[in-house]
Amino acid sequence: MIPLMKVQMSEAAPAAVSRVLTSGMVGQGPMVDEFEQALRERIGNPHVATVNSGTSGLHLALRLATDPAGTGQNGDRGEVLTTPLTMVAANWAILANGLRPKWVDVDPATLNVDLDDLARKITPATRAILIVHFAGYPVDLARLSGLLDEAEAVHGFRPAVIEDCAHAWGATYRGSPLGNHGNIAVYSFQSVKHFTTGDGGLMVLPDAELNERARRLRWFGIDREAPGRGLTRDDIPEWGYKFHMNDINASIGLANLAETDEVIRRYRDNAGFYDRELASADGVRLTERAPDRQSSFWVYPLLVSGKDAFIKHMTEAGVMVSQVHERNDQHTALRPYLSLLPGLEKVVEQLVCIPVGRWVSDEDRAHIVDAIEAGW
């Protein structure tokens, strides 16, 4: 079976981890510092904070965005416009922050939020907007920013935007990596992402002030970088979490970072092959490719007619395929927020993702295309 996802682990990682294990420091230490420096250079943004998962990053991002005074209060604190087509982690972070999700419909052309629907749903209750770059295809961030300009003119405030970049390591918008477009961006370094630290995540912040607060709140609210390294007798003005990364995960990240360009190149090469070969295949529609953005293709999405038959046919051909994320809005925990979402209905009827990662060989991808062209 050709897997849909697979761990991408450098052969140098075991030795790197072993050095940390015997170093006497396995918590947050010099490897995290070195990893963060490498990430700053790679993303091209000085304001980065590693965390122990993408989920932690999303919880903290929503806190930063919706509780600027640092009261840490729960209770009803307003709405977050969000997508129902994502991993539940993103929407649980909204509930955990005492916020209400308000669903934005999904655009079948991109599988991202439908920006027309988003514009209609901004109200004085909107505290933040959580977008996901689905499969690594960037949301049109310039258009989103324009919509927020208009909302600001009408409502007198500008909701914060949080970009969930869990699928989008290596993606670019207008030539620069995600995390450079004025919003809080959160990456996931979970096991089967393009780039893994075992488990882990990265917050990229738009300014030094938010970065300083993120770094404090990821470790109980204590400033580890203060002179004396945040001794526990220091006063803590704002409570925080235990979300920091440790040196074991950072050492895996440093080993994998050295190979990440090569890994992403292969994902893109496979995606380019599918773009060419499947453009006119019967029963299959490809998603949008805009010239100002480059997807990272964490998975390769297709809209197919006869989805159940397609999945059975591909499974019998030895190819693992899946929708990847189930719609979130019908879970019992999210039922109070149900609304009509015609774009999502269409997408879940047709969406299937096929394998595109580095492990997909030239023979594998030709086999996948042949299986699709044979019909189902």
Ligand SMILES: Cc1ncc(COP(=O)(O)O)c(C=O)c1O
């Ligand atoms: C879209 C999306 N958001 C958030 C997460 C959570 O990231 P993590 O597993 O690093 O907590 C994931 C996935 O694993 C994801 O796919």
